Amino acid sequence: MKKEYTCIICPASCVITVTSRGRRIISLRGAKCQKGIAYIKGELIHPRRVLTTTVEVRKGRIDLVSVRTRSAIPRSKLIPAMNILARRAVTAPVKIGDIIVKNVANTGVDVIATKSVYKA
């Protein structure tokens, strides 16, 4: 089977043509770098994504802190992780890089703050 994928690792958005038989990759063409090849291999087996959202902050100068998973988590875990984060609240001060939830949805990946929120 031949299929075209678009690499989403960087804005170069290489179009990578993959020829495969079942789960076996026969050829991979069009990736400008190794990251693209690793991405396609992952995409075929179990796609992963970085999750970004916000978490409520108490007693802060602003009411929300933006957060991210430190690295990509399985795509199927995005919604379970969102549900956990929707219930989570933290108290100011929060520093950029602080861990907000450890091992979110059993992915082995932590959720960290992407901005600092000072006390009100």
Added chain:
Amino acid sequence: MKEKKVDVAIIGGGPAGLAAAAKLAGDGIGNILIIERNEWLGGILEQCIHDGFGLEIFKKSLTGPEYADYYIRKVKKLRVPCLLSSMVINLSRDRVLTVARKGELLAVRAKAVILAMGCRERTRGALCIPGTRPSGIYTAGVAQNLINLKNWMVGKRLVILGSGDIGLIMARRFTLEGAKVLAVVEKLPFASGLERNVVQCLNDFGIPLLLERTVVDVHGRARVSSVTIAKVGPCGRPIRGTERKIACDTLLISAGLIPENELSRGAGVILDERTVGPLVNEFYETSAKGIFTCGNVLHVHDIVDWVSFEAERLAFGVKEYLKKGCIAPSKIDVKAGGGLKYVLPQRVSGARTVEFAMRVDQPGRNRAVVFRDNGRIIRRFTFNRVSPPEMIRAKLEESDFKGIKMLSVDIER
């Protein structure tokens, strides 16, 4: 009115203003002032909580606030003064700024001014969609601000008009927050946002991208109840008989960005019809002496890293200007020809290496960007693929400019 004198006044504390300030202060320019209307620095990045920033500069995928944090820290470390919650309401040609701040006005006299005001969104008014005027219609950037900074869901069942990046990113954001995004409707035969956003934000969640279609009517009294979409013909007009109603409570409009140039106009800065931003030379100086510009106010960027690089090149120009009191005249006009929406800078001196930024008007593969002087080819650059949402860049060396009177750039198939 209170008065203040500075060497460099920077209007806007977004990535463009911050990177320019960091570079200038880092190179020893002392008397700089950043003026920012928000209570915080970082510009639009503070609401762009998604990742994908910084791949060029930091070689990793940062979120908007993380990217901004790097430059904010740098500027703070260099002790660059910032006036927050302060809005520049007027700029004169001789570089006097009027700043509204905490109920008072302040006049700032600057040797050099950097315009870094960013851009604003095209609204429904700018698109002329007929129908009623119920609540539930937002621009995508406003919806992004509300959800990401105020936790305010604008709706439960959304239709998004326009496939620009902000619209695509909002489709995913609202889906993750539990809303249903029914469709993204795009007039062109291709998405106007980056391909990776189509994959990550739409395909991942099975959100349909309806190409060559547009919203022709909005229904509802107090609140949007549905929208009518229709196919568009080759000339961009809706085709009768193809209308379809979609029940929804919210319409998000992601119809592109326009450089924010009210202040520039007021100062008599000449704008380019193609970029809708100021005309500049390779030093990023506008037609008004001592007024420089970079970032989204100059031309809309898809990638913030290019904004930071541009700001650093601008800083070089500002330093030259402060040292010599003027910028060497730029006599060579640069014209964007077939296949290009624009090329920038629009004028060059020919005395030094210049990096040009361009946008194509159509997607394509294996295209060449050709620089010519009166028909004579100076240089060609080939690109595997080009697309209108992605800025392309090409550098001409000092030696390339020898004997050139007028430079034209076009796309060769």
